Amino acid sequence: MKLKVYPILIKLLFWLLIVLPVVAGLGYALSYSLGLTGLLSKGFTLEYWQKALTTQSLWASFLYSLSIGIISVFISLCFAVSMALSWNKSIQQGRLSYFIFLPLCFPATVMAFVVLQWLSPSGWFSRIAFELGFINSLNAFPNLVRDFYGFGIIVCSVLLITPFFTILMSNIYKNENLLHLENLSKTLGASTAKTLKRVTLPILFQKSKMTLLLFVIFVMGSYEVPLILGRQYPQMVSVAIVQKIQKFNLNDIPLGFAMSVLYVILVVLVLMVLGKPSRKYLKPHFK
Amino acid sequence: MRKSIVVLILVCFWACKTDKSQGESSDLSDWSMVETQGQNQSINMMMWKGDPKINAYMSDYVLPKIKSKYGIDVNIVSGQGSMIVQSLMTELQANKSESEIDLVWINGETFYQLRQIDALYGPWTSELPNAEFIDFDNPFIGKDFQQDIDGYELPWGNVQMTLIYDQAKIKNPPQNKVELLDFVKTHPGQFTFDNHFTGLTFLKSLLISFAENPDELYGDFDEVTYQKYSQQLWEYINKLKPYLWQNGEVFPENVAQMHQLFASGEIWFSMSNNDSEVDNKISEGLFPKSARAYVPDFGSIQNSHYLGIPKLSKHKAAAMLVANFMISAEAQSHKSKPEVWGDGSVLDIENLPENQKQHFENIAKRQYAPPRSELNQKALMELNPEYMIRLAEDFRTKIINP
């Protein structure tokens, strides 16, 4: 009977397409990192895990990615909120709305390429600074890409995320009737600043905090952007993992798999503890 | 709208259809068998695609010739050393019966690793008629990073590392370690080397320069020798470091990036494993006409690059036909033209039959790099791959992230 087959089929599809790949992949990575698989494996060993957990570069790369994620999200949030609040009407409709959406057409790869061509010492901004006489040689231009603090990566991430946040904030503003609430608060005698601080911002934050968290995780896992704008140390997680698996030393491969298992576990933990799946999620395309 | 999307999808499917022809059976010891079996197939070749000239040589010269000669379609796939190792390794591990790759461009540590996991087919090179003229007696060709090639890879080209500088900015480029240190101190931020093959090759020549006799480092990897000289090397690099590009905190990721920095004027030196690179890049318009190549007095490494066939390839005969063409006098001489690629030939040109020798006559000399005979005098041998793996590792932990 059709009706009975259907739910089973769907359930099967779900497990097959969503759960199985991750579990299987994780299993493979785990067994590789424990020395159980791999052409050069010599049997069960905790050596790689020990190495992975004790080397400083692994934790550095997690912390580095996390801080870049948090900083990027925070900066984008500031821009987005100010734009959403001051241009609220024109974001939702009119000609400006197209321009708000335009940056969303840029894939991470392209945005990173553009940022590189702008900010590198021989880039466009440096040329302008030179022509205007601010610097006398291109080496006087500050290191903005491939720098220690990940400035280039942050700029690129901010450019990628801000439009999403702007639209998100503007939608919350509209859907939660914030204009109405603001007027009410002002009628009751609160100043504009106080209304912003006590009413508008808390509501915006409350409604978007899950999305913000997810974006931190997305930025953490981004690959193309740090590949183009990052440097060899410190490295973002994805880049570090791929490099461990693909560089000169074959004995580093289990280490790379240990790192990827660790990354997956950390992300899943964050999700299980903090995730409320019924929320509305947004995802940028820049991973 | 919906219809147009469906049509588009169909068009696209059609556009990216792939054809897989059947593989061949086993006996490849007889060349006439290889010739009959190998024709009219399509094979995948994985190679480093980081240089437009080399890509153009392959796609505009080798591929059409092979297509018209044997009806073989070669699909060139981008991927160098580590990627080749990783892909073939996964295939072996998954017990695949057929490899996705039929021909690879390799040398040194990739060859070492592929042999380590037994991923290469061989020995096969002596089957090729054109291999007769390869100069196997030349240790720079017959040995790959101190390893015997044993017929598991076929020499394809021979090059020597050169440093590249801009004559308009530098009159007398540094010739030894002391001069180099002086130079970077007076011109901070203008010198660097990349974090990949080229930079590592530069580090290797420096490493050798610390030994009184290069023979100490030739042969198998030796831990004690490595420790002794690498320590001196890192001390020296640490002295250079504060005066390197970006204060030595970052290194260009690959040679193309370094060339780009040199071209835009951000650094005053570049380097290349290909001694004709400077001519190539000037003719492409990337480098200024005042760029020159040279080898410092402490010498530079000369090495060869090779072609290998994966063990699991189902198109070995076709791959052998392609490889045989690639070492023909015709293809080798074309490759050695500075305006094409400028890659050194692996053939023993003196002993070629007259009709083949003529291919090598009338090749324009390169303008901006010293002649090979001059470079040869400063040529150093490649070291065992283990040295390179260790240098890469130590470079990361001791210099990039101390």
Added chain:
Amino acid sequence: MMSKVLKYIYVLAVVFPLVFLLGLSLAQQWQFPEILPQQWTFQHWGKSLFQEGDILKSLFLSLGLSLTLASLVSVLAFFISKFIAYSKYRQIYMRLTLVPYILSPVVLAVIFQYYFTLANLSGNFIGVLIAQLFFALPFGIVIFNNFWNNKLKSIEQLSFTLGASSRQSLLKVIIPLSKPAIVLCFFQSFLVSWFEYGLTQFIGLGKVKTLTVMVFNFINEANLFYAALACVLLVLPPIVLLYMNKKVLILAR
């Protein structure tokens, strides 16, 4: 007034990257400290679109891949998300869905690669399609998740009460009602696939040369004029989508 000036600045800032890329794709030589390229040429465009056709091929390959994936995801996500939404274990299912959704695709590729090789799926179109499906499908499910609500459920119930078969109810009631969500999901997953690099490169072994893969190849060759050209081609289709309907670029409800 101030706000207007800021708006114009914003518009300029947003349009500028596009102009910049276009300019770079027409340049031939651009040494420091020239602000504008020293030489201009149409040669790159002519070569890549008409003579060699490498980039053009990639454009079609990318279109084919992304459109196929988008169709697949829309259909699968529609049914799976409906099942999840009306299930007792909705919360658990959604959490499981979110795992591949938020993981870095390239890390997924790293841990999947062995199985893809095993199944003869690495290095070909189908393999990349399936690999992309593994993380685009959760994406589609998340998009549909908010769409299934009690109102919709009661409409479906009503159609059954009125004697519709489950097929009729689906075709005549549910699908027409969910058209906006389906369109949204289609375009969103199109973009996910269109923009993807790491996973495609890893599973496709560089053989499946989508436009993003080409961009990276050019960047690695330090061939920035061609890289810029490929970037322009990469950005154009989303802009066309934007022009058609700006809502499709984001979940805006």
